Amino acid sequence: MHCYVEQGGNGEFATDEVSRVLKELASAGTLFLSISGGEPLLRGDLFEVIAEARRLAFDVKLKTNGLLIGPEEARRIRSLHVHEVQVSVYSHRAEAHEGITGVGGSLERSLSAIRLMRSLGQRVILSYVAMRGTEGDHPGVKALASELGAVFRIDPAITPRLNGDDSNLELNVGRGELVKIVQNPDYVNSVEEYCAPPAPADAATLEGVSCSAGFAHCYIAPNGDVYPCVQFPLLCGSLRERTFAEIWGDSPRLKELRRARNRDLPVCHGCSHLSLCSRCPGLAYMEGDMRGPSAADCEKSYARTGIVPSGSPRLAEGKFRYWKEEGMCRG
Amino acid sequence: MSDKYIARSTGIAARKLGEETIIIAAETSSVFTLNEQATVVWEAADGVTPLRTIVEGRVCQEFDVTPEAAYRDAEELVTKLRGTASWWFRTSPLLPPSSLPCRP
Ligand code: SF4
Numbered sequence: 473m474h475c476y477v478e479q480g481g482n483g484e485f486a487t488d489e490v491s492r493v494l495k496e497l498a499s500a501g502t503l504f505l506s507i508s509g510g511e512p513l514l515r516g517d518l519f520e521v522i523a524e525a526r527r528l529a530f531d532v533k534l535k536t537n538g539l540l541i542g543p544e545e546a547r548r549i550r551s552l553h554v555h556e557v558q559v560s561v562y563s564h565r566a567e568a569h570e571g572i573t574g575v576g577g578s579l580e581r582s583l584s585a586i587r588l589m590r591s592l593g594q595r596v597i598l599s600y601v602a603m604r605g606t607e608g609d610h611p612g613v614k615a616l617a618s619e620l621g622a623v624f625r626i627d628p629a630i631t632p633r634l635n636g637d638d639s640n641l642e643l644n645v646g647r648g649e650l651v652k653i654v655q656n657p658d659y660v661n662s663v664e665e666y667c668a669p670p671a672p673a674d675a676a677t678l679e680g681v682s683c684s685a686g687f688a689h690c691y692i693a694p695n696g697d698v699y700p701c702v703q704f705p706l707l708c709g710s711l712r713e714r715t716f717a718e719i720w721g722d723s724p725r726l727k728e729l730r731r732a733r734n735r736d737l738p739v740c741h742g743c744s745h746l747s748l749c750s751r752c753p754g755l756a757y758m759e760g761d762m763r764g765p766s767a768a769d770c771e772k773s774y775a776r777t778g779i780v781p782s783g784s785p786r787l788a789e790g791k792f793r794y795w796k797e798e799g800m801c802r803g
Numbered sequence: 804m805s806d807k808y809i810a811r812s813t814g815i816a817a818r819k820l821g822e823e824t825i826i827i828a829a830e831t832s833s834v835f836t837l838n839e840q841a842t843v844v845w846e847a848a849d850g851v852t853p854l855r856t857i858v859e860g861r862v863c864q865e866f867d868v869t870p871e872a873a874y875r876d877a878e879e880l881v882t883k884l885r886g887t888a889s890w891w892f893r894t895s896p897l898l899p900p901s902s903l904p905c906r907p
Contacts, residue, residue, distance in 0.1 A: 503816060503827070526813075529818065531816035
């Protein structure tokens with residue numbers, strides 16, 4: 473319903489190909505490996521893949537809906553020393569959660585998976601995606617996480633699908649709710665620091681970048697295509713044709729991405745929120761220019777500080793794109 | 804003085820970057836960066852070689868350090884990492900050396 477990942481196989485890598493890529497990643501110095509989907513447990517060889525990743529000493533994280541995790545799967549996850557398992561829970565109310573997943577009984581099944589894993593001491597993150605219709609459920613989901621001994625996390629943003637379809641943005645909560653989330657200690661450790669008025673951009677900020685996509689992390693699609701991030705559909709190479717080291721080191725697109733420092737961003741470099749903004753170059757790319765502003769981050773930055781700068785690109789467009797609400801564009 | 808044996812835990816994530824090694828213990832979510840000397844100890848921590856042999860046979864050969872100082876550093880490292888489930892610490896070898904397969 474809301475997921476940014478496009479569904480569909482398109483030549484998924486076989487186990488031996490995954491294994492080869494894991495070796496290439498390890499020898500390139502990669503330490504962290506997040507396995508997500510779709511639903512990763514739909515791969516019959518998932519545990520073989522995790523075992524190989526652990527043999528190569530990766531720090532493995534798993535994102536799943538938990539529906540396919542029974543006692544045996546929970547035991548295997550635990551015994552393979554998966555660092556953490558993230559399970560999305562949209563509401564503590566079954567009808568609301570299942571209205572989003574479209575699967576009857578899915579809340580109870582996800583919770584039962586979490587219980588099984590927790591009973592074995594597995595670290596579990598219960599991730600609450602704030603959405604229109606369930607925005608009031610934050611305290612209920614938090615209480616559920618605490619009852620289960622899981623770590624509670626909030627994700628306030630629904631982002632466009634990788635094919636550019638942004639119809640799911642309608643599911644984002646309103647601006648008032650976003651403000652409540654970003655100014656909540658459940659979302660950030662220090663609200664005071666996170667929501668302080670922006671400091672002027674200093675030399676380090678101007679020389680820096682707002683995101684490590686393409687610098688320290690990347691996304692590998694099930695078919696071996698390499699992108700800077702799961703939210704950045706800029707194809708940088710195929711692991712069917714080249715090694716990971718070749719793509720990581722030589723891709724002209726990655727080089728172009730790495731060249732863009734904050735000072736080179738035509739709109740953002742003059743923005744009063746630059747020093748605090750977590751501009752996502754992937755979302756900016758999907759809006760037409762990887763060096764441009766990203767609407768989601770403009771709107772989130774303004775929600776943090778409560779200030780909408782008069783020269784804001786969002787005001788120029790006359791509307792907010794992600795977190796809409798009547799009268800919110802008065803500045 | 805009794806021998807001490809150390810073995811890397813199977814629950815650990817680790818990557819050698821240059822001469823240093825980053826290790827993460829999933830159990831405790833702790834992250835450590837081992838310097839060059841500690842990396843040598845880490846790599847040799849097989850559970851069957853006594854810590855003193857690792858220090859004298861590897862660390863002292865590769866670094867300009869006295870056996871006493873190197874052993875003190877190694878013990879300090881082991882103590883620091885013990886609480887993080889990064890490795891096992893024993894006063895007897897993990898397996899008797901005679902049970903290990905012989906290399907020609
Ligand atoms: S708030 Fe918008 S314009 Fe300002 S730095 Fe962030 S993305 Fe760029």
